[in-house]
Amino acid sequence: MKKAKLTAIIAPALVTAALFSVTAALAQGAKLSDNAIKIGVLTDLSGVYSELSGPGSVKAAQMAADDFMATNAAYKGKVQVIGVDHQNKADVASNKAAEMIDRQNVDVLMDLPTSSAALAASEVAKGKKIPVMVVTGGTTALTNEKCSKYTFHYAYDNFMLANGTGTAVTKRGGNSWYIIYPNYAFGQDLDRQMTAAIKENGGKLVTPSDATPFPNTDFSSYLLKAQSLKPKIFGTMQAGNDLVNVVKQYNEFGLKKQGIGLGIGLLFETDVAALGQDAYAGALATVPWYWNLDQRSRDWTAKFEKAFGKKPTWAQAGVYSATMTYLQAVSRAKSDNGDAVVKALEGYRFSDFFARSAYIRPQDHRVTLDVYTVQVKAKAQAKEAGDIFTKVATIPSAKAFAPVAETKCKF
Amino acid sequence: MNTQLLLIQVFNGLVNGAFYALLSLGLAVIFGMLRIVNFMHGALYMLGAFTAFALGQAFGLGFWPALILAPLIVGVLGMVLERTLLSRLYGLEPSYNLLLTFGLTLLTQDLVKQVMLSQFAVSSAPYTTPEVLTGVVNLGFVVFPKYRLFVIALTLVICLVTWFVIEKTRVGAIIRASTENPSVTRAFGIDVSKWVTGVFGVGVGLAGLAGVLAAPIYSVEPYMGAELIITTFAVVVIGGLGSILGSVVTGFAVGVLAAVGAAIYPPIANTLVFVLMAIVLLVRPSGLFGLPEGTR
Numbered sequence: 001m002k003k004a005k006l007t008a009i010i011a012p013a014l015v016t017a018a019l020f021s022v023t024a025a026l027a028q029g030a031k032l033s034d035n036a037i038k039i040g041v042l043t044d045l046s047g048v049y050s051e052l053s054g055p056g057s058v059k060a061a062q063m064a065a066d067d068f069m070a071t072n073a074a075y076k077g078k079v080q081v082i083g084v085d086h087q088n089k090a091d092v093a094s095n096k097a098a099e100m101i102d103r104q105n106v107d108v109l110m111d112l113p114t115s116s117a118a119l120a121a122s123e124v125a126k127g128k129k130i131p132v133m134v135v136t137g138g139t140t141a142l143t144n145e146k147c148s149k150y151t152f153h154y155a156y157d158n159f160m161l162a163n164g165t166g167t168a169v170t171k172r173g174g175n176s177w178y179i180i181y182p183n184y185a186f187g188q189d190l191d192r193q194m195t196a197a198i199k200e201n202g203g204k205l206v207t208p209s210d211a212t213p214f215p216n217t218d219f220s221s222y223l224l225k226a227q228s229l230k231p232k233i234f235g236t237m238q239a240g241n242d243l244v245n246v247v248k249q250y251n252e253f254g255l256k257k258q259g260i261g262l263g264i265g266l267l268f269e270t271d272v273a274a275l276g277q278d279a280y281a282g283a284l285a286t287v288p289w290y291w292n293l294d295q296r297s298r299d300w301t302a303k304f305e306k307a308f309g310k311k312p313t314w315a316q317a318g319v320y321s322a323t324m325t326y327l328q329a330v331s332r333a334k335s336d337n338g339d340a341v342v343k344a345l346e347g348y349r350f351s352d353f354f355a356r357s358a359y360i361r362p363q364d365h366r367v368t369l370d371v372y373t374v375q376v377k378a379k380a381q382a383k384e385a386g387d388i389f390t391k392v393a394t395i396p397s398a399k400a401f402a403p404v405a406e407t408k409c410k411f
Numbered sequence: 412m413n414t415q416l417l418l419i420q421v422f423n424g425l426v427n428g429a430f431y432a433l434l435s436l437g438l439a440v441i442f443g444m445l446r447i448v449n450f451m452h453g454a455l456y457m458l459g460a461f462t463a464f465a466l467g468q469a470f471g472l473g474f475w476p477a478l479i480l481a482p483l484i485v486g487v488l489g490m491v492l493e494r495t496l497l498s499r500l501y502g503l504e505p506s507y508n509l510l511l512t513f514g515l516t517l518l519t520q521d522l523v524k525q526v527m528l529s530q531f532a533v534s535s536a537p538y539t540t541p542e543v544l545t546g547v548v549n550l551g552f553v554v555f556p557k558y559r560l561f562v563i564a565l566t567l568v569i570c571l572v573t574w575f576v577i578e579k580t581r582v583g584a585i586i587r588a589s590t591e592n593p594s595v596t597r598a599f600g601i602d603v604s605k606w607v608t609g610v611f612g613v614g615v616g617l618a619g620l621a622g623v624l625a626a627p628i629y630s631v632e633p634y635m636g637a638e639l640i641i642t643t644f645a646v647v648v649i650g651g652l653g654s655i656l657g658s659v660v661t662g663f664a665v666g667v668l669a670a671v672g673a674a675i676y677p678p679i680a681n682t683l684v685f686v687l688m689a690i691v692l693l694v695r696p697s698g699l700f701g702l703p704e705g706t707r
Binding site: 183244254275 | 415416419420423426427524528532533535536537540546547553554555556558559627628629630632634635638639670673674677678680681
């Protein structure tokens with residue numbers, strides 16, 4: 001009897017040890033180009049998105065590299081991170097991507113805020129067979145007509161934002177909308193998908209959506225229109241500075257007190273910080289993650305804050321997760337060769353502090369994960385600094401993104 | 412679009428009109444007196460807003476002190492620039508000072524961007540409406556923010572005062588004489604270049620003031636003046652280069668037209684002013700209120 005117990009303990013231990021030595025041996029035999037894995041974070045280091053991604057994204061990628069090396073002895077000292085500025089311009093992103101791959105031997109490109117820059121870098125990397133993990137760029141074109149065998153779309157996209165917020169808000173009774181959107185690809189895309197999600201859930205638009213000039217500072221005409229039309233929800237698809245202007249003036253015109261709620265297409269923690277959370281209180285948006293989602297997220301946030309001095313945005317947390325997912329694929333493929341890594345990533349299922357129930361679709365390289373519709377808390381309800389979101393709904397991984405049957409992607 | 416909606420938008424257009432009027436007033440004064448096409452005007456408007464924000468962050472000064480201080484700071488900076496740089500280009504082609512002021516614009520925008528990111532860690536600065544003016548007033552036909560009403564009122568007062576000073580006082584007479592005929596004015600023992608510097612300072616001070624007024628309404632960021640300056644130039648051209656009355660009336664009119672346009676057909680809001688400019692230039696090349704060169 002005692003013997004059996006002992007065996008029960010020892011056998012698994014032995015198997016684990018054996019497996020461990022095997023994996024260690026395998027890692028030793030991993031084929032790495034120039035004997036290093038080089039991660040190129042191509043992001044906005046100085047412009048409008050530098051706060052929400054930028055240096056914080058580079059730091060997050062570095063943390064992922066350090067954590068990976070600490071747990072995978074065979075790769076100790078072999079992972080490097082380079083941060084490069086693409087200035088949110090497609091042509092600069094193209095040139096920098098080519099330069100990083102050709103001259104610095106970068107093995108993967110990360111982050112890529114601004115849709116046009118993400119598409120441009122993806123195109124360059126495709127020709128050179130280098131994987132790309134787009135985190136902060138949002139266009140659904142990346143997994144549709146402009147998809148690439150080497151590009152993966154992490155964290156979020158425009159469909160997820162619109163579908164999440166449109167559905168959740170309409171279901172909660174916010175079933176009559178007036179939407180304004182900035183008149184360029186991103187805004188038009190978001191408006192189309194938001195409208196579809198509202199109608200699908202039995203809601204209606206009180207008037208056709210209005211396209212606003214981009215960029216634009218004064219939104220008073222539209223707010224006055226909302227005042228007289230009295231929709232339950234005023235939907236804004238603006239981003240960055242335009243969004244800040246919309247929300248500033250939404251408050252100024254006292255729409256909230258007149259019973260007109262606020263639905264936001266794309267919301268980052270930094271947008272909330274720009275005006276203070278009371279300006280946004282009650283507004284609804286959809287995010288892939290936020291720092292105090294649960295204990296696991298808090299633990300990671302504490303590490304990031306110690307390293308960077310600020311709480312992470314969901315884009316920065318996404319870069320950590322994407323970098324880690326990439327590195328684990330390298331270790332599974334035992335190579336940093338683009339084709340081998342792509343093979344290791346396709347169809348992979350995983351869960352980490354950021355991406356829950358995540359799955360990498362082989363058909364279009366959309367990385368699906370659980371996402372959350374959140375409501376901004378009033379300052380008085382915040383329990384601690386940076387406590388800005390309350391979870392309203394969790395949208396499961398399989399439902400959060402456009403169905404795979406609808407993709408226009410052909411590799 | 413019913414009459415009430417139309418009325419609401421006309422009223423709302425007066426707010427944007429107020430900013431156009433304040434900015435084009437400064438431009439008109441500067442151009443009328445000094446023949447300088449000041450492309451920096453938009454950047455100085457942004458500096459006014461940014462100074463108000465920085466004064467609040469660094470010294471805890473609220474909106475009211477900033478409303479006095481920021482235009483003064485911007486005005487003094489303008490005078491320094493006029494003395495050190497612009498004055499060297501008098502007598503040259505106007506395109507030279509256009510290039511100079513355009514270069515200074517780019518420089519100012521990037522400097523402010525760097526300072527914002529490095530000192531305040533924001534790419535757009537929060538600025539709150541003064542306590543007294545928060546909230547809305549129900550005017551019967553529209554519920555309107557108090558602060559915006561204040562902007563319209565204050566702008567009207569400033570425009571009237573400026574017009575009065577230039578048209579009805581001795582100071583105005585000296586300024587007008589200095590621009591009309593500098594050599595004769597000098598013969599009367601008046602130091603023309605000092606007056607020129609002063610006028611430039613007041614002109615850009617008005618831009619700074621517009622910036623402070625804009626801070627609670629629009630997001631304070633390095634490029635907030637870039638688009639506005641284009642519209643403002645169009646306003647100045649429509650009103651008649653150098654005409655004070657023209658710039659003020661046109662400023663308000665363009666604001667109203669753009670607001671009504673945005674409500675009826677949004678895409679036209681930003682192009683309307685240029686269409687108007689084209690028509691006016693075809694019919695009256697010197698602008699609505701401008702006098703043809705040589706008849707002044």
